Amino acid sequence: xxxxxxxxxxxxxxxxxxxxxxxxxxxxxxxxxxxxxxxxxxxxxxxxxxxxxxxxxxxxxxxxxxxxxxxxxxxxxxxxxxxxxxxxxxxxxxxxxxxxxxxxxxxxxxxxxxxxxxxxxxxxxxxxxxxxxxxxxxxxxxxxxxxxxxxxxxxxxxxxxxxxxxxxxxxxxxxxxxxx
Numbered sequence: 390x391x392x393x394x395x396x397x398x399x400x401x402x403x404x405x406x407x408x409x410x411x412x413x414x415x416x417x418x419x420x421x422x423x424x425x426x427x428x429x430x431x432x433x434x435x436x437x438x439x440x441x442x443x444x445x446x447x448x449x450x451x452x453x454x455x456x457x458x459x460x461x462x463x464x465x466x467x468x469x470x471x472x473x474x475x476x477x478x479x480x481x482x483x484x485x486x487x488x489x490x491x492x493x494x495x496x497x498x499x500x501x502x503x504x505x506x507x508x509x510x511x512x513x514x515x516x517x518x519x520x521x522x523x524x525x526x527x528x529x530x531x532x533x534x535x536x537x538x539x540x541x542x543x544x545x546x547x548x549x550x551x552x553x554x555x556x557x558x559x560x561x562x563x564x565x566x567x568x569x
Contacts, residue, residue, distance in 0.1 A: 411473075463496055470503055512543035 433441055442449040519542045540548075549556060 460496060463500070467499060467503060470507075474503075474507060512541075516541040516543055 432438070438452070442452060
């Protein structure tokens, strides 16, 4: 009996250590990508971009290389998400949604397919952990006083996503903050 508990604790410990390593690497990748996204906002927009590309073949080649490397990065991230989805026993049962190729936006339809596939599992897990945290932090005592405490996290996110224009407008950088 004692050995069984010891083995279960050791297994949990290895799982937590693995999750922490994945989280650390994901956070590091997010920080590295933030620099890239901020810098990409400084690139010339159309029609100025077209004039640069038409004027110099090297600039056009650089844009093509940037586009190709962006597609490769997106592909790698999608492969990683698919691998994590397959290795997680609880998420493995997520509904398999077939790929739909529609020409120009194949990458984005793949991203949407993966996100749709994981949505139910993600929402269930996040809500489960929110309930556990509420009980331990005393937030459950505030029930009825604040609307945010009465709603699941997934419901709050869904509420924000009902009107994505607000979120999109908040994501844009002001012209004064970005030097093009």
